[in-house]
Amino acid sequence: MATTFSKNIRSTLASSFINSLIYSCTIPFLVIYLAGVFNQQLTGLLVMTNVVVCFLAGIIGGYLADNFQRKKILYIFQSLYGGSLLLIAFRFSGLLSADGWLILGYLVCGISFNLYSPAYDAVLMDCTTIENRKQAYQWQYWTFNLSMALGFSLGGFLFQHYLFQLFLVAGIAQLAMALLFRSQLDYTNATTKKRHSNRLKDLLSNYRIAAKDTRWLFLILGMALFNTAEFSLKTYTAVRLSKEFETLTLFTVPIDGVRMLSLLQVLNTLLVVGFTFLVSRFTDKRSEKATILYGLVIYVVSYGLIAVMNNIYVLIPLMILATIGELASSPNINARKVDLVPEDKQASYLAFSSLSYQGADLLAAFALTLSGYISAGFIAGYIIILGLIGTSLTVSSLYGRNNKDI
Numbered sequence: 242m243a244t245t246f247s248k249n250i251r252s253t254l255a256s257s258f259i260n261s262l263i264y265s266c267t268i269p270f271l272v273i274y275l276a277g278v279f280n281q282q283l284t285g286l287l288v289m290t291n292v293v294v295c296f297l298a299g300i301i302g303g304y305l306a307d308n309f310q311r312k313k314i315l316y317i318f319q320s321l322y323g324g325s326l327l328l329i330a331f332r333f334s335g336l337l338s339a340d341g342w343l344i345l346g347y348l349v350c351g352i353s354f355n356l357y358s359p360a361y362d363a364v365l366m367d368c369t370t371i372e373n374r375k376q377a378y379q380w381q382y383w384t385f386n387l388s389m390a391l392g393f394s395l396g397g398f399l400f401q402h403y404l405f406q407l408f409l410v411a412g413i414a415q416l417a418m419a420l421l422f423r424s425q426l427d428y429t430n431a432t433t434k435k436r437h438s439n440r441l442k443d444l445l446s447n448y449r450i451a452a453k454d455t456r457w458l459f460l461i462l463g464m465a466l467f468n469t470a471e472f473s474l475k476t477y478t479a480v481r482l483s484k485e486f487e488t489l490t491l492f493t494v495p496i497d498g499v500r501m502l503s504l505l506q507v508l509n510t511l512l513v514v515g516f517t518f519l520v521s522r523f524t525d526k527r528s529e530k531a532t533i534l535y536g537l538v539i540y541v542v543s544y545g546l547i548a549v550m551n552n553i554y555v556l557i558p559l560m561i562l563a564t565i566g567e568l569a570s571s572p573n574i575n576a577r578k579v580d581l582v583p584e585d586k587q588a589s590y591l592a593f594s595s596l597s598y599q600g601a602d603l604l605a606a607f608a609l610t611l612s613g614y615i616s617a618g619f620i621a622g623y624i625i626i627l628g629l630i631g632t633s634l635t636v637s638s639l640y641g642r643n644n645k646d647i
Contacts, residue, residue, distance in 0.1 A: 249368040250377055252425040257361065258384040259418045260319075263411045264354070265392025265506075267326060269475050270400045270407075271347055273499060276480040276609070278340050285610030287344065288476055291351045292602040298355035299595075311360040311430050316423045318357035323415030325349035330408035364428060383514060390510040397503025451594075457581060460638035464574075465600030466631025467537055470544035470624050471567070472598075472605035474505070477612055477620060478548050485617075486551050501553060505560045512564040520568040529577070530640050533570045537635065540566030541628030548608075549621040577639045 246254075276284040305314050329346035331337050369377045399407045451457055479502050486498030496504065524532045543563035550556050578594075604627060608620050 246373065246377065246380075247368060249426055249428055250365070250373075252422060253361070253365050253368065254377070254380055254384060256418060256422040257365075257381060258388050259414065260354075261385050261388035262392045262395075263326070263415050263418075265389045266396035266399075267329075267392075267408060267411050268347070268350060269393070269479060269502075269506075270396045270404075270499065271329065271343070272476060273400070273479050273483045273502075274404065275343060275347070276483070278343070280613055281480060282610045282613035284480070285476070285606050285608070285612075287347070288606035288609060289603055291348055292599055292606060294348060295351040295355045296599045298352045299359065302356040302359040305356065306360040306363050311364050312423065312426055312428050314360045315357050315364070315426075316419055318353045319419035319422070320416055322350060322353040322357075323412050323419060325353060326408050326412030326415055330405055330412055333405040333408060363430070364426070367430060368428065386510045386514045390507045390514075393503040393506040393510075397500045400499045401497070456638050456641060459634050460578065460581065461594055461597045462600070463631040463634030463636075463638060464594075464597035465604065467541055467628045467635060468597060468601035469604040469608075469631070470541045470628045471563070472601045473548060473608050473620075473624055474502075474544065476605045477608040478502070480609060481548070481612065481617060482551070489553065491553070496553065501556065504553075505547070505556060508557065508560050509564050509567075512561065513568065516564075517568055517572075520565065521572060524569050524573070529573050530636065533573050533577075533639070534632065534636050536566045536569030536571075536573075537632040538566070538629070539563070540570060541632060542625055545621045545625035545628065548624055549617045574635065574639065581639070 272284065272288060275287065279287075302314075302318075325346045328337075328349070329343060332340070332342040332346070365377065365381070366374075396407065479499075482498035482502050484498065486501050488495055488497040490496070494500075524536075540563050543559045543566060547556060547559050547563065550559065608623060611623065612620055
C-alpha cells in the first residue's frame with residue numbers, strides 16, 4: 242500500500258503527478274496554437290529543434306544530478322519551468338505582444354523539464370528499497386497515466402477560450418509545487434567527488450560501446466520508427482484535427498478538433514490503466530514473437546489511419562485498436578529487450594536506448610513539416626511505412642541469432 246511508503250517517496254510521487262498534469266494540459270495545446278500562428282512547416286521545425294535541445298538538456302541534467310545536490314536542482318529548474326509557463330500566459334494576456342515570447346517559453350519549458358527529470362528519477366531510486374521499489378514504480382506508472390487523462394481533458398476544454406487562465410494557473414501551481422516539494426523532501430545525496438574533466442568524452446564512450454552492437458542498434462532504430470506512429474498524434478494529427486475536424490455535439494457537449502484530440506488521448510490512457518492486466522493474461526498464453534508482431538502491426542496501422550480520419554465513429558474504434566496493439570506488444574518488447582543487454586554494460590546500453598524516443602519525436606515533427614507540402618493521405622502512408630519497417634527491424638532484432646548482427 243502507498244501508506245507504507247516513506248514521506249520522501251510520497252512527496253516525489255505527488256510532485257511527479259502534478260508535473261505530468263501541468264505538462265499534459267499545456268504543452269501539447271501550445272503546439273496546436275503555434276501551428277495557428279505560424280505555418281505547419283515552421284511549427285514542425287520548431288518542434289524538431291525542441292527535441293534536439295531537450296535531448297542535450299537531458300544529458301546536462303544527468304551530469305548535474307550526478308555531481309550536485311538533486312534537491313536544489315529540482316527546485317531551481319522546476320521554478321524555471323513554472324516561470325516559463327507564466328511567460329507564455331503573459332503573452333496570451335496581451336502584456337507581451339511579440340509571438341517570439343511563445344517560442345522562448347516553449348523552448349525553456351522543454352529545457353527546464355529535461356534538466357530536472359534525471360534528478361527526479363535518481364531521487365525516487367535512492368528513496369526506494371528493493372522491497373518497495375517495484376510497487377513505487379507501479380504507483381508512478383498509474384499516477385502518470387491518470388495525470389495524462391486529467392490534463393488532456395482539462396486542456397482540451399479550456400483551449401479555445403481560456404488559454405491565459407490555463408497557463409497562468411499552471412505556472413502558479415508549478416511554482417507552488419516546487420516550493421512545497423522543497424519543504425517536504427528530506428533528502429541529501431552523495432555527489433561525485435571526482436569531477437570529470439571531459440564529460441563529453443565519457444558520454445560518447447558510453448554510446449560507442451552500445452553502437453558497436455549491430456543487433457541493439459537496429460532494435461533502437463526499429464523502436465524509433467514504430468513509435469513515430471503514436472508520437473505523431475501529439476504533433477501532426479493534433480494540428481490536423483484542430484484545423485479539419487468539423488465540430489459536433491456529443492451528449493450535449495460540443496466536440497471540436499482539439500477536444501477530439503483530448504478524447505482520443507484520454508481514451509488511450511484509460512484503456513492502458515484499465516486493461517493492461519487483462520490483455521497481458523490473454524497474450525501470455527500465446528507466442529511472444531507473434532504477439533509482438535501482430536500487436537505492432539495493429540498499433541502502427543491504426544495510428545496511421547487516425548492521422549487521416551475525421552469521423553469520430555471511426556477515430557474512436559481506431560484508438561481502441563491502437564491501444565490494444567500497444568498493450569499486446571509494449572510489455573513484451575520491454576521484457577525481451579533487457580535480455581539483449583550484457584550485464585556489465587547496462588548503463589551504456591540503456592543510455593543509448595533513449596535515442597529511440599528522441600528519434601520518434603523528430604520523425605513525428607518532420608511529418609508536421611511535410612504536411613505543408615503533401616496531403617494527409619501521404620502523411621498516413623509515411624507513418625505506416627516507417628512503422629512497418631520499424632516492426633520488421635524490432636522483431637528481427639529481438640528474435641534474431643544470438644550474435645551482434647541481425
